[in-house]
Amino acid sequence: MNIRSATPIAFSVNGAPVAVNAPPLARLSNVLRDRLGLSGTKVGCDAGDCGACTVLIDSEPACACMVPAAQVEGAEVRTVEGLADGAVMSALQASFLRHGAAQCGICTPGMLMAATALLERDPHPDEAAVADALGGVLCRCTGYRKIVEAVVSAIPSPLRGGSVSEADRGGDAENAAPPTPDLRTDPPHRGEVKGPVGASPLRLDGPPKVLGTERFGADERPAGCLSVLVIRSPHWHADFSFGDLDGFVRDHPGIVAVFTAADIPGKNAFGVIPPFADQPALAQGRARFRGEAVAIVAGEREAVEALKPAEFPIVWTPLPHALTCAEGRALDQLHGNRPGNILTRGRVVRGDADAALAASEVTASGAIETAYVEHAYIEPEAGHAFMDGDTLVIKACTQSPMMDRDDTALVLGLPRDKVRIVPTATGGGFGSKLDLSVQPLIGLVALKTGRPAALIYTRQESMASTTKRHPASMRATIGADAEGRVTGMVFEGDFNTGAYASWGPTVANRVPVHASGPYFTPNYRALTAAVHTNGPISGAFRGFGVPQAAVMQETLYDELAAKLVMDRLAFRLKNALRNGQPTVSGNVMESGVGMVECLTALENRWQNALAEAAAHNMGDGHVRRGVGIASCWYGCGNTGIPNPSTIRIGVTPDGRLVMHQGAVDIGQGSNTVIPQIAAEALGVPLSAFSFVYGDTHLTPDAGKTSGSRQTYISGKAAEKAGRALRETLLRFANVGDDAQIVFDGAAVTIRDGAASRRIELATLAVGEDGYVFRAEESYDPPTRPLDADGQGKPYAVYGYGAQIVELEVDMRLGTVKLLKITAAHDIGRAINPLLAVGQVEGGIAQGIGMALMEEYVPGRTENLHEYLIPTIGDVPQIETILVEVPDPEGPFGAKGLGEHVLIPTAPSILNAIRHATGALVTRLPATPDRVLAAIAEARR
Amino acid sequence: MRYARPRSLDEALALRAGGRWRVIAGGTDFYPAQGAAPIEDDVLDITAVAGLRGIETGADGWRIGATTTWTDIVRTELPPAFDALRQAAREVGSVQVQNRATIAGNLCNASPAADGVPPLLALGAEVEIASVRGSRRQPLSDFILGNRKTALGADELVTAIRVPKAAGTGRSAFEKLGARRYLVISIAMVAARIAVDASGNVEAAAIAVGSCSPVAMRLTELETALVGRPADATLARAVEPRHLASLSPIDDVRASAAYRREAAREIVARAIARAVAADPVERAA
Numbered sequence A: 001m002n003i004r005s006a007t008p009i010a011f012s013v014n015g016a017p018v019a020v021n022a023p024p025l026a027r028l029s030n031v032l033r034d035r036l037g038l039s040g041t042k043v044g045c046d047a048g049d050c051g052a053c054t055v056l057i058d059s060e061p062a063c064a065c066m067v068p069a070a071q072v073e074g075a076e077v078r079t080v081e082g083l084a085d086g087a088v089m090s091a092l093q094a095s096f097l098r099h100g101a102a103q104c105g106i107c108t109p110g111m112l113m114a115a116t117a118l119l120e121r122d123p124h125p126d127e128a129a130v131a132d133a134l135g136g137v138l139c140r141c142t143g144y145r146k147i148v149e150a151v152v153s154a155i156p157s158p159l160r161g162g163s164v165s166e167a168d169r170g171g172d173a174e175n176a177a178p179p180t181p182d183l184r185t186d187p188p189h190r191g192e193v194k195g196p197v198g199a200s201p202l203r204l205d206g207p208p209k210v211l212g213t214e215r216f217g218a219d220e221r222p223a224g225c226l227s228v229l230v231i232r233s234p235h236w237h238a239d240f241s242f243g244d245l246d247g248f249v250r251d252h253p254g255i256v257a258v259f260t261a262a263d264i265p266g267k268n269a270f271g272v273i274p275p276f277a278d279q280p281a282l283a284q285g286r287a288r289f290r291g292e293a294v295a296i297v298a299g300e301r302e303a304v305e306a307l308k309p310a311e312f313p314i315v316w317t318p319l320p321h322a323l324t325c326a327e328g329r330a331l332d333q334l335h336g337n338r339p340g341n342i343l344t345r346g347r348v349v350r351g352d353a354d355a356a357l358a359a360s361e362v363t364a365s366g367a368i369e370t371a372y373v374e375h376a377y378i379e380p381e382a383g384h385a386f387m388d389g390d391t392l393v394i395k396a397c398t399q400s401p402m403m404d405r406d407d408t409a410l411v412l413g414l415p416r417d418k419v420r421i422v423p424t425a426t427g428g429g430f431g432s433k434l435d436l437s438v439q440p441l442i443g444l445v446a447l448k449t450g451r452p453a454a455l456i457y458t459r460q461e462s463m464a465s466t467t468k469r470h471p472a473s474m475r476a477t478i479g480a481d482a483e484g485r486v487t488g489m490v491f492e493g494d495f496n497t498g499a500y501a502s503w504g505p506t507v508a509n510r511v512p513v514h515a516s517g518p519y520f521t522p523n524y525r526a527l528t529a530a531v532h533t534n535g536p537i538s539g540a541f542r543g544f545g546v547p548q549a550a551v552m553q554e555t556l557y558d559e560l561a562a563k564l565v566m567d568r569l570a571f572r573l574k575n576a577l578r579n580g581q582p583t584v585s586g587n588v589m590e591s592g593v594g595m596v597e598c599l600t601a602l603e604n605r606w607q608n609a610l611a612e613a614a615a616h617n618m619g620d621g622h623v624r625r626g627v628g629i630a631s632c633w634y635g636c637g638n639t640g641i642p643n644p645s646t647i648r649i650g651v652t653p654d655g656r657l658v659m660h661q662g663a664v665d666i667g668q669g670s671n672t673v674i675p676q677i678a679a680e681a682l683g684v685p686l687s688a689f690s691f692v693y694g695d696t697h698l699t700p701d702a703g704k705t706s707g708s709r710q711t712y713i714s715g716k717a718a719e720k721a722g723r724a725l726r727e728t729l730l731r732f733a734n735v736g737d738d739a740q741i742v743f744d745g746a747a748v749t750i751r752d753g754a755a756s757r758r759i760e761l762a763t764l765a766v767g768e769d770g771y772v773f774r775a776e777e778s779y780d781p782p783t784r785p786l787d788a789d790g791q792g793k794p795y796a797v798y799g800y801g802a803q804i805v806e807l808e809v810d811m812r813l814g815t816v817k818l819l820k821i822t823a824a825h826d827i828g829r830a831i832n833p834l835l836a837v838g839q840v841e842g843g844i845a846q847g848i849g850m851a852l853m854e855e856y857v858p859g860r861t862e863n864l865h866e867y868l869i870p871t872i873g874d875v876p877q878i879e880t881i882l883v884e885v886p887d888p889e890g891p892f893g894a895k896g897l898g899e900h901v902l903i904p905t906a907p908s909i910l911n912a913i914r915h916a917t918g919a920l921v922t923r924l925p926a927t928p929d930r931v932l933a934a935i936a937e938a939r940r
Numbered sequence B: 001m002r003y004a005r006p007r008s009l010d011e012a013l014a015l016r017a018g019g020r021w022r023v024i025a026g027g028t029d030f031y032p033a034q035g036a037a038p039i040e041d042d043v044l045d046i047t048a049v050a051g052l053r054g055i056e057t058g059a060d061g062w063r064i065g066a067t068t069t070w071t072d073i074v075r076t077e078l079p080p081a082f083d084a085l086r087q088a089a090r091e092v093g094s095v096q097v098q099n100r101a102t103i104a105g106n107l108c109n110a111s112p113a114a115d116g117v118p119p120l121l122a123l124g125a126e127v128e129i130a131s132v133r134g135s136r137r138q139p140l141s142d143f144i145l146g147n148r149k150t151a152l153g154a155d156e157l158v159t160a161i162r163v164p165k166a167a168g169t170g171r172s173a174f175e176k177l178g179a180r181r182y183l184v185i186s187i188a189m190v191a192a193r194i195a196v197d198a199s200g201n202v203e204a205a206a207i208a209v210g211s212c213s214p215v216a217m218r219l220t221e222l223e224t225a226l227v228g229r230p231a232d233a234t235l236a237r238a239v240e241p242r243h244l245a246s247l248s249p250i251d252d253v254r255a256s257a258a259y260r261r262e263a264a265r266e267i268v269a270r271a272i273a274r275a276v277a278a279d280p281v282e283r284a285a
Helices: A028-035 A091-099 A108-121 A127-134 A145-152 A206-211 A245-251 A301-305 A325-330 A353-358 A401-412 A439-449 A459-465 A504-514 A546-564 A568-575 A595-617 A670-682 A710-733 A833-852 A905-917 A928-939 B009-017 B030-034 B070-074 B080-089 B103-109 B117-122 B220-226 B257-276 B280-284
Strands: A009-013 A016-020 A054-057 A060-063 A076-078 A226-232 A238-242 A255-260 A293-299 A314-318 A342-350 A362-369 A382-388 A391-396 A419-423 A453-456 A472-480 A486-498 A523-532 A623-635 A645-651 A657-661 A689-693 A740-744 A747-752 A755-760 A773-779 A798-810 A816-826 A877-883 B021-024 B042-045 B055-058 B061-065 B126-131 B134-139 B144-146 B157-164 B171-177 B188-196 B202-210
Touching (some): A028 A054, A060 A108, A091 A145, A108 A145, A145 A833, A226 A459, A255 A439, A293 A301, A342 A504, A353 A486, A353 A523, A391 A401, A391 A439, A401 A439, A472 A546, A486 A504, A486 A546, A504 A546, A546 A568, A546 A623, A546 A905, A568 A595, A568 A623, A595 A623, A595 A816, A595 A905, A623 A905, A645 A670, A645 A710, A670 A710, A710 A747, A710 A755, A710 A773, A816 A833, A816 A905, A833 A877, A833 A905, A905 A928, B009 B042, B009 B157, B070 B080, B080 B117, B080 B171, B103 B117, B103 B157, B117 B171, B117 B188, B117 B202, B188 B257, B202 B220, B202 B257
Parallel strands (some): A226 A453, A391 A419, A486 A523, A816 A877, B021 B042
Antiparallel strands (some): A009 A016, A054 A060, A054 A076, A255 A293, A382 A391, A645 A773, A740 A747, A747 A755, A798 A816, B055 B061, B126 B134, B126 B157, B188 B202
């Protein structure tokens, strides 16, 4: 009968028999992770929506989060840990590594398992078969193209071959299977590459991601650790009071404590921009958004897991609330010093825009509305905290360890040096993991109880409580003269910034600086407001409002081109910002502006795509083809305020070359790119380095992973540090600048022509830091603050790009099928072409989501089946053209890339839909019902 | 909380008669609904019950066992009338879901967006139900009563889905409309099955629409209108807005009601066109 059998559940895992005393309905994912220590199986949603927990049960893929432990009795379970043969990766794992198919790595185990099942049935699948097999695993980083390539070429074939140069084998990558590079994924060739810069070595942090050994926020839990449950507001806006909290603790054996705002020892107001800090770690008497934390319950794991939040003693008194900017402006003030619920305004004014528009030959005006967009990284926020003596240590996923340290110290009333942040691997961030999440809560429990404390957000909790992309309501007019030169532009935008400040001021300031697009616009006025509401907090999301503004501007550019009867690309090319022309902020770059080069690189594809679409549309079918184009520009780093990075490199007496690299790699590749730059500057192979990664006690501040700043700013610091160490070594050896440095066991050999000098490191004096040689260098971009009209030098480096979208619209259903995207991005110098292409493809996938399907509706789409992000079947072929117009400031000419790549995608899609149908969708996302409604409206 | 995983149907029914149990099979609806909340209900796991999984063909038609998975259906050779069901099987969640989720679970969960329901309605399916009191059969169209509501008694279990011999004729196609390619809840979906007589005219038609009413439904007026018409490329033109008047679509995060009504008409026409297409590739599209 087997009712609540006390018999252990017996099955096999990766070929070894196991017997587990687990509750029969325990999720298999939890049994594998918590009872068998197999944390390679990831949990992203606990609902079968993301596929990260995919394992094979008797060779068939299943989401382990939905399999009762009792059902695997007698079954053969395989997990990612079983793929490698000892240290030798499977061909599939090696292929993932080689193709750059793992970025953050959180979806990688699920992808690998689903693909393994496919390859066992069909060793030579085509792309369609791969998509069918992997359609149930979501990836938010890669855009899936590299994953498809990795799977179709996973089986070594005699047709492929060749070897990989020494430079391609980064530090830990020796475990990779014999390399068999796929010619199709070889980086675009841009002349001879001699050193580490410009090569595409296997990503240095890649092997643990494909082996399943990478440790993310939820993957470590110290012995004796308490679990933490967060009590959150179910109301948009409400006052609350607690009942008998002591009684609640007493009545629940295993519950150790309840903490509320009253228990917070420091300042209960944090925020990424200190002058605007307004968010309580635990709300004090009033909750301002649904999902806001109001109390935490700490206890033994089983006791916390058995809790029902509804039993928590709290009484709510709902208050009037606002969810839109218009409602927000009318609602009673949410914060004392912000009348009209205006958090901040942004303003950039140059010339006389009104006069210019009045004198223009043609003008185009419009309005666009965009939605809340959820970051939807596959790793929900997670981490644990513990006391190490009198220091609070927090190990959690993050994009910004130093900011976490400072804000957590502030909230908990600790000196900064008594808080140590040790970032775990971060399973995607895209801006939201810049803000605090679990840190002050687990920190408070560890501090108050002296016991370790762990907190893993549920998917629902992650979606309800963390930041979003700002919904925008924008209006704009742009004018041009008879020759097609843009004369002026006015732009106004309201950005729904939600209940607390977060990065709202950054969005309000970045948008007016960028809303002209990368075009010379002599007369300009852009005004923005960040408006508080009781919606989710809007914060940083890849592009800080610029992707929304680009939709406004780029759709108007198509209208202007139509009125001028000009080719849309030619119109953009005519107005593209050039060296020596001031931006709308009066920033003049004398060199390095690569906008013309990007558009020129697309001309062939543009003409062909237009011809193919026209030929297709000659028929009278209900599927019409369209082609769209849009551009981007984006300033790298903070806007007109300091944001330095510091990198340290040391040489130990036993000959190790150690780089202290505090820039957090959230999948984008800074763990590889920054060392490549340092290696090039120092003149050694990449494999000479070992690393100390982000740890606020061990690494100097390399700033936050945000603003597309790590390659440029931390990379520049790495370049300076590499050069400084080189100079130190050469001076010590008293040789010329061209000498060669070779790390050779416990010695460094310096060769200068025929001469050779060997430095025995063990004989040298060792500094306090354990190094015999060291270099630590900082770099801060030379910017100038903006004045009241937004004039100044907001950034020292910009990146540029443009994309062409080819698509089909079903005129009867309003469905959009993407056919191809061609992307040309000027990144100055491709430090690592493979990783750069990965950024382009991943950014495009997020742009596709923003354009076609992503709309976070607070309270209604707090999961990954109501909130849709692109699957492997939604991202078409992408052709990436890396344009290299060197920047005089960036390291080896490099510019930022991470955010740029998503900006042109949504406007090119909207422009292509209009090209196909004659209808412009003015409210994002362009879901089938909105597309069909726009077509009907255009026909009226 | 009790958990039971009986081996025989008799045991399962005896348990079911003796208490209030939540029934679990593939778990793909159970766990998402449960979320992080502790499980307090008694749970009856029917995946070990002998004789509940697999498809049998008999003189009176087909019997699809309750715990038959969608992957089982994809991998079973069945007549062309079942093509819509097999196409729908590939659209239920992801491959991971199709490997565990069962056909009876899809019906008992009673979601208006259940992909399995329209093809089964188009096959005239009956639900085979057992309890300690005996067994009974009920047409699928009467079994699902509303959103998350069925006619299953508290002591009953669904043991199989039966497709009568007469309904296994003709060819069928399934159309699903969603906002992304994979793993998507349908905005609307349609199953169409068309049987053709010797002279090439429609002998019988079964058209069912999902996600456009609390329970997926057959379009009987349309079915009647199709009978006797030539089963060729012109057949889809017979679809008129009035044939969809019985639908009652709603506005939700996936689409507006007005859109659903319009799109449903279009995909009904497409499903019909595919069901009568001569080219098997076109039929499978």
